[in-house]
Amino acid sequence: MPKKWVTPEQDKWFCDRRAVYNLAQLENRVGTYVNTTIDEFCSIWPLPEMQEVILGDTPEAIAKRAIQNEVYQTRKNQIQSKFHNERHKGAKAAVTNSPNNPAMLTKKKKRCFNLKPVHRICSIQIYSQRYYQTRVLPYVTAALAMVGSIGRGAKLNLSNCITAERFEAETDSIREEVFAALEDIQEEISEAKGKRSPADYLKAIDQAPVLLRCFLQEVAEQTGWWFSVLAGGPLPTDNGNIHTRSFHIGQTPQGQTFLDEYAAFSVDPEDPNSQRRTFEESISTLYGRFLKSLFSTEVQAQRVLNQAQLDLLNETAPMDTPLATPSPACPPLIAPVVVSPIVPQVASSIAPVTSPTALPSPSQGVPWVPPPMVALDLNSLNPGLMPFNGLADDLDFFLVGLQQGLPNNPHVPPLAPLPPLPPIYNDSNILAGTLMSLQALYAQNSRIYTALRIRILCHYTPTTSRRNSEFNL
Structure with a gap:
């Protein structure tokens, strides 16, 4: 863990101003507050490197001012990081994570919309591109010789500081040239942004x-x-x-x-x-x-x-994206539901259920081609399920409700009457009857059928044991 750069007295100074920082963050004015705070901090605990006032345009003077600016920016970043890292300490700090915090909303929008920050070219960058080697590099070399061995980031900051200072001290002709080039670049960017294919x-x-x-x-x-x-x-x-x-x-x-x-x-x-x-x-x-x-x-x-x-x-295009819509003259094929023969589990006059015949396709095609249905083997159901009699009314009501609840679509003909369910119910017969009834629904409106999810409640006997078996059709 890095060594703390603040003394106990400075730590108390930060603690007294933490609530004000949280309020500034809530009002989206952190930068202004930090700029004011660093001046107050440096007036109480001045930086040794900032005590000397350096004048002149010699390489040594420019290098020293760049070093002072680097020290100042480092302390400013330390102060801002100190406030940010400890913003949750104290009862008043929790307001920064409020959903009404503009800063939090801005971050959330950037995550949702995948927005990237827009980099705008500035006059100093154009000046650096054109005159860095001839009018800036000698000052940077002298400054680096005075500083000694520093990291890559510190070198870049030092170079940027010297470049900005040299641009401010440049002649009017060079500054006008840079500003004119900046206007041309901005016009090109605006024209390119306005042209969309x-x-x-x-x-x-x-x-x-x-x-x-x-x-x-x-x-x-x-x-x-x-x-x-x-x-x-x-x-x-x-x-x-x-x-x-x-x-x-x-x-x-x-x-x-x-x-x-x-x-x-x-x-x-x-x-x-x-x-x-x-x-x-x-x-x-x-x-x-x-x-x-x-x-x-x-x-x-x-x-x-x-x-x-x-x-x-x-x-x-992805494989699941239809590249063409079926026309009414060529209605899509409807794949029938394949149901394996059923052996009734109780004595009944109901004959084994075979694969129902698909109803003819409507004259008006449905909006899309449904995927082929997978055969369902009803013999693979749990043979331990016992007969029951408590679902007849509920299932009849459910199927009638499906028929009456379809949207009023002029392109889809009305449903054919639903086939009756067997008078004696067990789990296999109920599932088979449901599939037969839904086959009629599927043949005339496959969009409703494929979006349908049927849940059949299969009851045990005795009534003390009950189980829900879910079938997704």
């Missing part, structure tokens, strides 16, 4: 959902409000045509967002002629018309990816 726009569009989710969740946490954001514009992968997207933060206890619940609130109960409309029909369509008035055809044409960029995008 369609690929740049597409990359930002793909990253927008993640950034908005992080931002909206943070704002919702701070305000206690829920948010819905509507966005849209030319899509580079669709010939620059206008597309709209919406982002919603806030869910009902059932997990529904404003996008899901919009249709239920679109009907006016006092108006018998009001019609049920979806979010896309009401909001997205109108917003798309508004966007078309903002983006001219010329702007849309400028946002189009060329064929080479599209080919490269298709080659690098």
Whole structure:
């Protein structure tokens, strides 16, 4: 552990000012407070190297002033580190970690958005690039000879201090030359920043959902409000045509967002002629018309990816990303659920269940091709499960609720009647009946089916023993 550089008296001095530092950190003015504090500290405990006033422009004088500046910066960093490392000591220090602390919020946003600090070129850097060898290096060499052996970081700081001092003492012609070069560089950076290619726009569009989710969740946490954001514009992968997207933060206890619940609130109960409309029909369509008035055809044409960029995008697209949407003329294939034959565990008039026949595909295709279903061997179920009779009503209610709770989608025909369940229930028959019923649901709306998770409660007898078996379909 390094030796402490403060004396007990200095340690008490820091302790008395710790609360003021915490308040300065909360108000995001740490730099101003440290600059004031170091002057106060050095007036009480002056640095020996700072006692001499050095004048003149000789290499030796410049080297000594650079050394003084290095000592001053070192002590300033020590004071700031001392305050920062001990900010949690004391009851008043905990306020620095408050969620309302602007400094903490800034750090969190940088982590969420992966923001990197922007480096801005300055006049001293341009001066160093052009005149370091001829007008700065001799002074740096003399200063290093006086200092002796120092570390790489100390050498760099010494060189920067001498460069800044030499630039301040330069002639007006050289300073004007440097400032003119700085203006030219800044103009080039601004022009380059304003030119974005369609690929740049597409990359930002793909990253927008993640950034908005992080931002909206943070704002919702701070305000206690829920948010819905509507966005849209030319899509580079669709010939620059206008597309709209919406982002919603806030869910009902059932997990529904404003996008899901919009249709239920679109009907006016006092108006018998009001019609049920979806979010896309009401909001997205109108917003798309508004966007078309903002983006001219010329702007849309400028946002189009060329064929080479599209080919490269298709080659690098992930395997699970559909490169094309099935058209109604070519509906996607529906893979049937394969169910192995079942031997009933109790006496029953129910014949063994075989693989159900998949219903014909609807004339209107579903939005995407579902993955093939995996065969489920019901004979592999635990043979120790005993018959039970307590789930018939619950399962009937569950299946009817599924049928009635489907969204009103004009592209999906109504469901066929669900096949009846066997009158005598055991765990195999219930699972088989559920699969048969869900097969009808799957054949007509695979999106709902694949997102469905069925939990079947299998009861033991006697009733003192009970077990939950979960099946993910």
